[in-house]
Amino acid sequence: MNYNFHINDFEGPLDLLLHLIKEKKMDIYDVNISEIIDEYIEFIKKLENKNIDIASEYLVMSAELIHLKSKKLINKEEIEEDDFTISSEDDLKQKLIEYKKYKDMSLNFQKLEEKRNEIYTKYPENLNNYKDDSSNDINHQDINDLIEAFINFQNRLKYIKPLNTRITRKELSIEKRINEVRNIIKKKKKVTFYELFDIINKDYLIVTFLSILEMSKNKEIKLNQKNEFEEIFIEAM
Amino acid sequence: MDKCAILEGLLFVVGDEGLTLKDICNILEIEKEEAKKLLMELKKDYDNEKRGIRISFLGDSFKLTTKKEHKNYYQKLLSVPRTNTLSIPALETLAIIAYNQPITRVEIDDLRGVASANIVRKLVAKGLIKEAGKSNMPGRPNLYKTTHDFLDYFGLSTIDDLPEFLNNDESTENEKELFTSIYKEE
Numbered sequence: 001m002n003y004n005f006h007i008n009d010f011e012g013p014l015d016l017l018l019h020l021i022k023e024k025k026m027d028i029y030d031v032n033i034s035e036i037i038d039e040y041i042e043f044i045k046k047l048e049n050k051n052i053d054i055a056s057e058y059l060v061m062s063a064e065l066i067h068l069k070s071k072k073l074i075n076k077e078e079i080e081e082d083d084f085t086i087s088s089e090d091d092l093k094q095k096l097i098e099y100k101k102y103k104d105m106s107l108n109f110q111k112l113e114e115k116r117n118e119i120y121t122k123y124p125e126n127l128n129n130y131k132d133d134s135s136n137d138i139n140h141q142d143i144n145d146l147i148e149a150f151i152n153f154q155n156r157l158k159y160i161k162p163l164n165t166r167i168t169r170k171e172l173s174i175e176k177r178i179n180e181v182r183n184i185i186k187k188k189k190k191v192t193f194y195e196l197f198d199i200i201n202k203d204y205l206i207v208t209f210l211s212i213l214e215m216s217k218n219k220e221i222k223l224n225q226k227n228e229f230e231e232i233f234i235e236a237m
Numbered sequence: 238m239d240k241c242a243i244l245e246g247l248l249f250v251v252g253d254e255g256l257t258l259k260d261i262c263n264i265l266e267i268e269k270e271e272a273k274k275l276l277m278e279l280k281k282d283y284d285n286e287k288r289g290i291r292i293s294f295l296g297d298s299f300k301l302t303t304k305k306e307h308k309n310y311y312q313k314l315l316s317v318p319r320t321n322t323l324s325i326p327a328l329e330t331l332a333i334i335a336y337n338q339p340i341t342r343v344e345i346d347d348l349r350g351v352a353s354a355n356i357v358r359k360l361v362a363k364g365l366i367k368e369a370g371k372s373n374m375p376g377r378p379n380l381y382k383t384t385h386d387f388l389d390y391f392g393l394s395t396i397d398d399l400p401e402f403l404n405n406d407e408s409t410e411n412e413k414e415l416f417t418s419i420y421k422e423e
Contacts, residue, residue, distance in 0.1 A: 011326050012351030057351050085347075098348060101402060105336070106328035108400045109391055113322055116392035118305035119293065124252040 007047060013061030014099040016040065021096070028097055033089040034072070037065045068092065172203055177211040185221060185236050193223075193232035240265055241278050248279075248292065248301045253389070255298030296389035330356045331365060331387070335399055339369040339380035357381065365390060 010016040020039045021031050044062045064086045072089070086092050181196060196208055212234070215221045224233045247256060247264060256264075261272040276292060276299060283291045293302040303311060323331070326349075333348050334340055345353045360366045361381075369382040388396065 012349055014350035099350060102329055102332045105332040106325060109328045109332055112391035116390060118308040119302040120311050121253040121300050121302045124254045125250040
């Protein structure tokens with residue numbers, strides 16, 4: 001069979017298939033798909049023999065069609081999982097019908113395009129020259145405006161600033177605490193270690209502890225503990 | 238001031254960008270009904286043979302255009318006649334997008350049976366289609382849809398003006414086949 005058309009005349013394999021159908025004067029809804037498949041494969045084969053570069057899409061379709069044919073020959077419903085996108089002749093037919101729908105529609109668009117080209121319109125007017133450029137407003141302002149803005153800003157800042165607050169800290173000196181401890185011991189003669197730590201506060205605990213060490217070093221007091229972890233007793237020397 | 242005259246001036250100024258009905262309402266501070274009336278009034282004026290322009294409703298907006306009866310004279314202005322029409326593959330792709338929007342590139346490829354990436358890119362560059370979000374399909378591919386310029390390009394007022402497919406749906410076809418096959422069996 002001779003073909004009086006060239007591969008470049010087509011938009012793709014579907015287009016070529018549609019053309020083959022048309023050549024055979026078949027109705028797309030009532031097409032003998034296997035005959036068209038043979039035609040297509042034949043056509044591609046001839047091209048290959050002529051050593052002509054064929055777009056890969058045509059070869060992919062060729063493979064699809066051969067797959068379809070062989071499937072039909074062994075007459076067995078194949079397992080779902082294969083890499084072929086066309087599952088049956090009906091499927092191919094549907095694809096062709098769908099493609100033809102848009103191919104035909106594109107002719108309508110061509111007509112619309114032609115018709116629209118009969119009328120002309122124009123670019124929008126360039127109104128930039130009339131634009132009130134707001135950056136020109138700078139001319140109407142002077143340094144006073146800037147100062148005023150800054151004063152306003154400073155005033156606003158006053159509200160943002162936190163109120164002045166004084167945080168007082170009770171300073172406790174070791175000397176003072178030593179005096180206190182001295183008085184306590186003078187009064188009670190003998191106290192337990194824990195008795196001196198009556199206020200639970202980090203500073204107080206440390207100062208008291210240091211005071212005790214200091215007094216002990218100065219041999220002012222005597223520390224007694226009978227056994228490990230037992231109560232420590234403090235008395236004046 | 239005559240609002241009809243103002244409208245005419247506005248349409249002149251905006252050119253092919255056109256004005257939507259809403260634009261007209263906002264600028265002239267009038268209701269839709271009045272805007273429509275003004276447009277009709279102006280349109281009637283232009284219908285006169287002595288006028289060279291008309292109002293066209295293209296791509297969802299009103300624009301001043303020339304009259305097609307005069308096209309031969311305009312074409313004389315062009316040293317080279319306009320030939321940069323869209324190619325067949327471009328038209329095919331546009332048709333697929335127009336009727337299936339929003340659609341991914343892969344779906345377009347599938348319908349056409351060929352890769353369409355280049356054409357899609359060109360159509361985007363021409364402003365006839367644009368990206369319209371992402372599909373939920375694997376890889377989240379871009380979705381494409383047609384633009385107002387697309388409608389204008391084909392002289393369509395709104396998307397509803399797309400030409401309808403001839404009614405040879407396969408659904409009716411299948412029914413027919415079933416119908417005839419019943420008779421065949423008997």
